[in-house]
Amino acid sequence: MAAKQLRLGAFMRPISIHTGAWRYPGAWPDANFNLNAYVRLIRKLEEGRFDAFFMADHMAVLNMPVEALKRSHTITSFEPLTLLSALAMVTERIGLVATASTTYNDPYHIARKFASLDHISGGRAGWNLVTTANPDAALNFGQDAHMAHGERYKRAREFYEVVSGLWDSFADDAFVRDVDSGIFFDPGKMHVLGHKGEELSVRGPLNIARPVQGWPVIVQAGASEAGRQIAAETAEAVFGASATIEEARAFYADVKGRMDALGRDRDHMKILPGCFVVVGATEAEAQAKRARLDSLVHYANAIASLSMALGVDASAFDPDGPLPDIPETETSKSGRERAIRLARRENLTVRQLAQRLGGYAGLAMVGTPAMIADRMQEWLETEACDGFNVMFPYLPGGLEDFVDQVVPELQRRGLYRREYEGATLRENLGLPRPANRFFAR
Amino acid sequence: MAAKQLRLGAFMRPISIHTGAWRYPGAWPDANFNLNAYVRLIRKLEEGRFDAFFMADHMAVLNMPVEALKRSHTITSFEPLTLLSALAMVTERIGLVATASTTYNDPYHIARKFASLDHISGGRAGWNLVTTANPDAALNFGQDAHMAHGERYKRAREFYEVVSGLWDSFADDAFVRDVDSGIFFDPGKMHVLGHKGEELSVRGPLNIARPVQGWPVIVQAGASEAGRQIAAETAEAVFGASATIEEARAFYADVKGRMDALGRDRDHMKILPGCFVVVGATEAEAQAKRARLDSLVHYANAIASLSMALGVDASAFDPDGPLPDIPETETSKSGRERAIRLARRENLTVRQLAQRLGGYAGLAMVGTPAMIADRMQEWLETEACDGFNVMFPYLPGGLEDFVDQVVPELQRRGLYRREYEGATLRENLGLPRPANRFFAR
Incomplete structure (x- = not known):
């Protein structure tokens, strides 16, 4: 080889x-x-x-x-x-x-x-x-x-x-x-x-x-x-x-x-x-497995992770709506922008985004x-x-x-x-x- | 039982x-x-x-x-x-x-x-x-x-x-x-x-x-x-x-x-x-095994252990003769007396006593x-x-x-x-x- x-x-x-x-x-x-x-x-x-x-x-x-x-x-x-x-x-x-x-x-x-x-x-x-x-x-x-x-x-x-x-x-x-x-x-x-x-x-x-x-x-x-x-x-x-x-x-x-x-x-x-x-046998099956896994993250844990990433209290957001616009804060800019990009790219609800961050949000290969x-x-x-x-x-x-x-x-x-x-x-x-x-x- | x-x-x-x-x-x-x-x-x-x-x-x-x-x-x-x-x-x-x-x-x-x-x-x-x-x-x-x-x-x-x-x-x-x-x-x-x-x-x-x-x-x-x-x-x-x-x-x-x-x-x-x-199959065989084992202790190590136990330099003693009389010293009395008693009881030469002490001299059951x-x-x-x-x-x-x-x-x-x-x-x-x-x- x-x-x-x-x-x-x-x-x-x-x-x-x-x-x-x-x-x-x-x-x-x-x-x-x-x-x-x-x-x-x-x-x-x-x-x-x-x-x-x-x-x-x-x-x-x-x-x-x-x-x-x-x-x-x-x-x-x-x-x-x-x-x-x-x-x-x-x-x-x-x-x-x-x-x-x-x-x-x-x-x-x-x-x-x-x-x-x-x-x-x-x-x-x-x-x-x-x-x-x-x-x-x-x-x-x-x-x-x-x-x-x-x-x-x-x-x-x-x-x-x-x-x-x-x-x-x-x-x-x-x-x-x-x-x-x-x-x-x-x-x-x-x-x-x-x-x-x-x-x-x-x-x-x-x-x-x-x-x-x-x-x-x-x-x-x-x-x-x-x-x-x-x-x-x-x-x-x-x-x-x-x-x-x-x-x-x-x-x-x-x-x-x-x-x-x-x-x-x-x-x-x-x-x-x-x-x-x-x-997964198909990309859709692999994505579904991941979504299922993310859904097992408790919302209390998830929303804490999201709030930390965004630098704002996210608990008032509609869990099943899209991520609202987030103002700039003193928090790490890269973490906030990464979370926002992720939500837009995969079209995630607040709940899904929070559960992704509360589960695992680093490099992933799903397919x-x-x-x-x-x-x-x-x-x-x-x-x-x-x-x-x-x-x-x-x-x-x-x-x-x-x-x-x-x-x-x-x-x-x-x-x-x-x-x-x-x-x-x-x-x-x-x-x-x-x-x-x-x-x- | x-x-x-x-x-x-x-x-x-x-x-x-x-x-x-x-x-x-x-x-x-x-x-x-x-x-x-x-x-x-x-x-x-x-x-x-x-x-x-x-x-x-x-x-x-x-x-x-x-x-x-x-x-x-x-x-x-x-x-x-x-x-x-x-x-x-x-x-x-x-x-x-x-x-x-x-x-x-x-x-x-x-x-x-x-x-x-x-x-x-x-x-x-x-x-x-x-x-x-x-x-x-x-x-x-x-x-x-x-x-x-x-x-x-x-x-x-x-x-x-x-x-x-x-x-x-x-x-x-x-x-x-x-x-x-x-x-x-x-x-x-x-x-x-x-x-x-x-x-x-x-x-x-x-x-x-x-x-x-x-x-x-x-x-x-x-x-x-x-x-x-x-x-x-x-x-x-x-x-x-x-x-x-x-x-x-x-x-x-x-x-x-x-x-x-x-x-x-x-x-x-x-x-x-x-x-x-x-x-051992007999007491004599077990004793012979122990003597053989003791004989494998190098004399330099053995004599150092004996000198330490007696509180005197034992290197001038005749290795193959009996233990001479030992004067009292400032060393631990119990250690000296234990060594002397052991030599008399088992009729050990200086070399054998030294090798016992340099090998293992605590509680033993041999038989x-x-x-x-x-x-x-x-x-x-x-x-x-x-x-x-x-x-x-x-x-x-x-x-x-x-x-x-x-x-x-x-x-x-x-x-x-x-x-x-x-x-x-x-x-x-x-x-x-x-x-x-x-x-x-």
Whole structure:
């Protein structure tokens, strides 16, 4: 296959990002917190040759009013590192990406746990490095206020250096286990990090061998200026948030351009925008599924989302009428205009618009397998992305539809693997194994 | 079975505590860091109906001189919570106890990860709450000096309150998942902890349902005065360190007496001393196995342990002669006298004594299955313990000998289960499920 290959991650925490997902006919209402469901779903994703199973993370209950919160299927979730360690035992090739915050963690714990997951899974771990946006998290970690954005990114950069330095504590061939001489490892191949920086002080060495992949794959979401720069410097996969192909191309060009400027090979980072996919036998069927799903978002949740997007109280609008003209406000102009454009383009009532925003309103591909493959191909071939982090509308149906119908179409077009290329996440993503900074081979 | 039942844990980190274990003929030299080995061993322990698989933890490379360290098979180890989550998927009934420090952790992380392990394993998690004795850990967590003993215990006590309070964030029946009404959970059954104490400030709620067991089983090692008291107040299993039956009876009476004084049911704590077991077809064979194992401890490591125990430099002694008379020093008198008594009782040369101390010198049962069962029975029936945390001399042989030979002997005597009584660790240990402090049923 000579064509550029599409990479696919599955965004699985929450198991569906759509707030109505758990109510969809035939869906498992407890899918977000059912181990057997996760086992079945990850095996299906592996059958679909997905690169990775991707777990977001939250270090607090989502901060929304309790009237909205009580309808959220995300309220109880497995913790990512324990769950992925368990799922490693029921899969063989799919990558396991866990999110972990650099703001509310110690680098020694993070380095150890990801190294352990990488060894448990035979080299399939990835670390999605985030700085944590939910200010309620601070209150769960002994702090009164959330760390400022700039300080969070400064700490994140140093945290990454410490964690990757700890992963390099031992040369890959440090453990000789010579039964006759009784030498278990060569101390000349152990490095004591001795890090003393502005934010962190960590001695080392780590008490676990270097990860199978050298380092787990480094993933980031980085949309802000600081986030893009740290991604260009360190990330090997980026979970993008572009809503349109134009935005995505601009983001792609910007971040890959930063890599060029840094002397990094641009193929050593895969940009994967989040993409909500609804599959139907016809376009109309797919659209009807989405409309059905949106209709399951409670109006109280929906109208709150709409009011927030518009910057006005939308609760007085006629739910079944068209969106009235909205005056300019101090709110984010782009969010307001996006909502207005969406309502006009799809001819949505206030209720439908509100339910779309309260369900999921980012990048979506809704149609037949061929239509979805067409769009994915266009994004891939015009440098809008290297693949997608797919979000499923409801479980298990939405995921099974994708694997059974869209994946074969992508394979027929030569855009997507039929078998895994390698044993590790790095090998499957086509990423190099990092050299040990302390021990050249 | 009317007789008081013996409880058995398996102490598995390091996978053998004996420093010569990895060199024993037929042993797996990499057993301490081989996932397939762990899978085989935990399945064997489950076949032997063990209550629990017990993982110690270290948050630094063990602080010993590099000349000794390089012979240690503990230098690279899996991290306990990730490993036990993986092992949960290949077992059905055995408990999974992980050690986690209250000194170098955040309670929100600990509460979440143990709750997640408990849900993943269907109610088999236990938390061995330690305050961390290795001062090198401080250096890996941004601190210059190790927290003082008293302060560590004060923090531990508060940490336990916060973690158990977070586990009680939701009533057991909070999650209604009513598809028709769209109500996922009842907010009246969610409690916001709002803890503000001397050491910790944690808002809550936890973002995961109450553990299957209510709380994972609380385990402690507590030998000091502060440790015994916190154990009497909070522990449901105690990993004891008594070396003789007299010491064990005194410890048992003391801790259970403290429970009486607190109004706790003394059956709601199981005291399990660590016990190194070497099985042979004859006593002589078992003793020979142990001597062989001790002989695999390098003399440099051994003599350092002996010098430390005696408080004198033992390197000038004739290795193959008897232990000379040792003058009194400022060193711990009990350690010196124990070493001298051991040498006289077993008629050991300096080398043999040093290798015993450098290998493993605590409570050991070395003999035929019947002899071992006799001693375990005596300990159980004379209130020296409620069972043992068994340590194996080498892997897999030492563990397989125990399961295949000692377990059936204990079963024949009616002292030990033939089948698990329940599905959870609490049910198997005969411990009550804690009430939710915020939501009475």
